[in-house]
Structure formats: C-alpha cells, structure tokens
Amino acid sequence: MNFWFAVFRQAGRNLRQTWTSQLMTFLTVSLSVLIFAFFYLIYTNMIGASDRLSDDLRLIVYLEDDPGPEMQEQLRRKINNFDKTEAILFISKAEAYERFAKQLGKDSDILTDMPKDFLPASIEVVPLKSLRGYNQIKLFSEYLATLPGSEKVQYGQEWVERFYYVTRLVTIVVLLSGTLLILTATFMVAYTIRLTIMGRHEELELLKLVGATNNYIRTPFLLEGTIQGFMGSIIGLCALYILFQWISRHFAGPGLLNIFNFSFFPPMVIVCIIFGSIGLCTIGSFTSIQKFLKI
C-alpha cells in the first residue's frame, strides 16, 4: 500500500460517488475545449493563409506609357525612397502582350487582330517581407499612385481588406472562447470538487481523526481536477479532429480551402492545449480545496 495507490483509490471513489456531476463537468470541459480549439484552428489557418497570400503579394502600378530607361531609373529611385523593396519589375506594353498571349495558350489566336500595345505598361513592386501589414500596404499603394505617369495601383485591395477584418474578428472570437474555456473549466471543476467535498464531509472528518496527512486527503481531489482537464481536452480535441476531417472531406477540391490549405494543429499545439486544460482544471480543484477543505 503506497501513497499513489491510496490516492487513486480515493479519486476513484470520488468519481463513483458524484459521477453525474463529474460527467457534466467532463462534458462542459470537453465542449469548451472544442469551441476554443475550433476557433483557434480557424485562426491559425487564417494566419497561415495570410502568410501565404502575402508571399505572393505584389503591387501593380499601371502606367500611361512605356517608361524610357531614364524614366525607369527615376521611378525605381522614387519607389525605393519610400521604402526598400524586394523587387521592382518593369513590364512594357509588348511584354504584357506576350505574357497575356502565353496565358491564353492555344487560344492566343484571338489576339491576332489586336494591336500589340493594347495592354498598358506596368511596374510590379514586391514589397519587403517586413512591410506586410495591411495599413502599410495601403500607405505604400497610396504613395505609388502619386508616381509620375501612374494611372492606377492594384493589389487586390478588397480581398486584402476583407481578409484583414475577418482575421481581426477571428482573433476576438479566439480570445473570447479562450476566456470562456478558462472560466468554465475552473468554475465547473471547482464546483464539482466542492460537491464531492460536501458529499464526503463525514469521511474527510474521520480521515483527519485517524491521522490521514494533508496530502492523503487533498491529493485525490487535485488528481480529480487533473483527470477532468486531461479527459476533457482529449475528448474535445478528438471531436474537433473528427469535425476537421468531415469538413476537409466535404469541402475538398478547388475553392476556399485550397487557398487556406486547411491543416490540423501541429503536435506542439495539441500538447499545449492539453496541458493548458489540465492546468486550469487543477487550479479549479485547488481553489475549492483551499476554500472548503480546511485542515
């Protein structure tokens, strides 16, 4: 008979005695882990997607006319004056035409009647990786619009803008559901542990009288919180994984998910969520023990 055997036996008795409220707590913890992890998964995927999008991000400045070599040099200097860039690429009308023709491939014969200069010349500016915030890109594009000969600046404004706001929204939801998780986990666990302590009042008193040490009495309750946190997070994450599989299967193929390249949490994040949940539930049981198990 050693300490841990005694602790596990006692925790088992606790679970058996108040199993209905234990089950409720367990479900609540699972559900809040599920909700939090769901939004967090969306969040990480959006961050991943926005990274990928901004890798491809380039600002295109359409020009009135093909710039001569001197003009190119001047433009290049002006652009770099505002901020350093990854690359600046000049595309003449002819080059634009050839690109377009190439993109059309075997349909390129529809271009035969078109004049070779019907497409405008442009500058492709690839901003520095460090300049990828939404506001910075916007400022940059406003600056580019003031360049001499510039007609219009394009970088998929609407897309970027919408994406930016959705990301912000998801961040808020993640924070809210995270708070929810913290509150439910700690309060529900604290509540059930309190119930258990009340229900076992007589036995706890007796244990003290026959000389049970504080650890002997308290550890089973702490362990109970730990088990709740562990089981709750495992089940919550499993449910999320099943949901994730279902979504990937049903929305597979070209479309939104491909841009997102929807992927599940890396192992590190899973471990963090599990330990976070365990920590919170243990804290919950600890507060109850401190309050209701005076020794």
Added chain:
Amino acid sequence: MSRPVPTQDPVETKKLPGNTMIEMIKVSRTYVPDITALSDISFAVDTGELFFLIGRSGAGKTTLLKLICNMDTPSKGLIEVAGHNINNLKGNKLAHLRQKIGVAYQDFKLLSDRTVAENIAIAMEVSYKKASAIRLRVRDLLDQLQLADKHDTLTGDLSRGEQQRVALARSVANSPRLILVDEPTGNLDATTTERVMELLNRSNKAGATIVIATHDASIYKDGNHRVMELRNGKIHSLSRNSR
C-alpha cells in the same frame, strides 16, 4: 481553525520522561455561554497503563477523551501526549501522532455506506499498511469480536452493539500506542463484554496505553488499575483498584 492560545510558553515542548503517555495540567474546557464541561483537571497516565475514567452521564468523560486526541481544544491548561504539546501540533506532525492514537468514539463515527471491513481498514490505510496485512488484521479482529460473518455488511445495517465492536476494532487495528475507548460495552451482553475486554487487555499486554471511559462497573471493579472518577467536570477521586 482558530485555537485558544495556550497559556504555556509555546516553545516549551520538551520530552516528558519516557514513561508518561498522557499528562494534563490544569485543563479546563468551557462551552459558550457558560457550560463548564471540565475544570482544573491535572493527572498523568503512564505508558502501558490501563486507566479507567468513570462518572455519571454529563460528568465530562467524553470531553476529556476528545481533548486527549485533539478533537477538541482546551480553554485553559496544557495537554501533552507522548511528549508532544498536542495543541501546538499541526499538519503532518499531528497526523502522524494521530496514527498512533486509536479512538473508539461514543457515537462510533462509522461510515454507514461502507462495509465493516472497509471501516476497519481506514485506520490502517492512512499509514500505508500493505493491503494483504490489512486483510489479515481485519479478519483477525472480526474473529476476536465475533463479527466474522459481518465482514461485507454495510455498517449502517448493523445493530448498535455490532457497530460498537466495529468502532472498537477500528481503534485497535493499526496497533496504536494509545487507545482511547468511550463506553465500549454500553450496548453489549455479558459474554460479548468479556470478549471486548479480552481484546483490550491483549492490546494492553502488547504495550498499548489504554484509557477507557465507562459507566460499567463490571469492567473496572476487578484488576489492579487506576480509576479516576469525574463529577461535574472535576476530579472527584483517583485511586488504584486493590482487587
């Protein structure tokens, strides 16, 4: 938990001479508003002694036993058990001392939703005795107290006399150095009373100090032991039985 501040210097916890198990000096216990359960009690019990505490109902016997096992704290005075000032003990030290004190409470304090065997085992489980040793000891005690067939009965379903014996079995199970017994024979017939006293005498021979609070003259009138009588919370007499 707020304890009354002991009147003695709290640092003073020096060991008593090895042959004193319990020492009380000027101990009083009053309950609000003005009930004096014990007043000015001073006496000592030697290690290995079989000591009887008698007195009418309400004399303060239970209160005295509760003070000795630190279930209750004195309003005034000093209590030392096995050389420890028991009211200054806290936490694990108190727990370890309590493991060495077996108490059979007047109200039994059995867990009614657990079996007889489980109730007795509790006292041994808290000091991490081996499960096999616990099983053996429980069987042995139940045999001695003629309860062998009640091993798996819930204590809530037992008669009072049976419950009383389970409480006694629990108090001696962990082979404590000090055994406090409150009314061990209140609900028992003569033969069973004898069994109970045999068990206690055996523990006493094995070295345990035993304090028995009782009304039952039949269990203390024979033998060569000290009997202390309480009256209205005061020591009325303390004398050695001389057969």
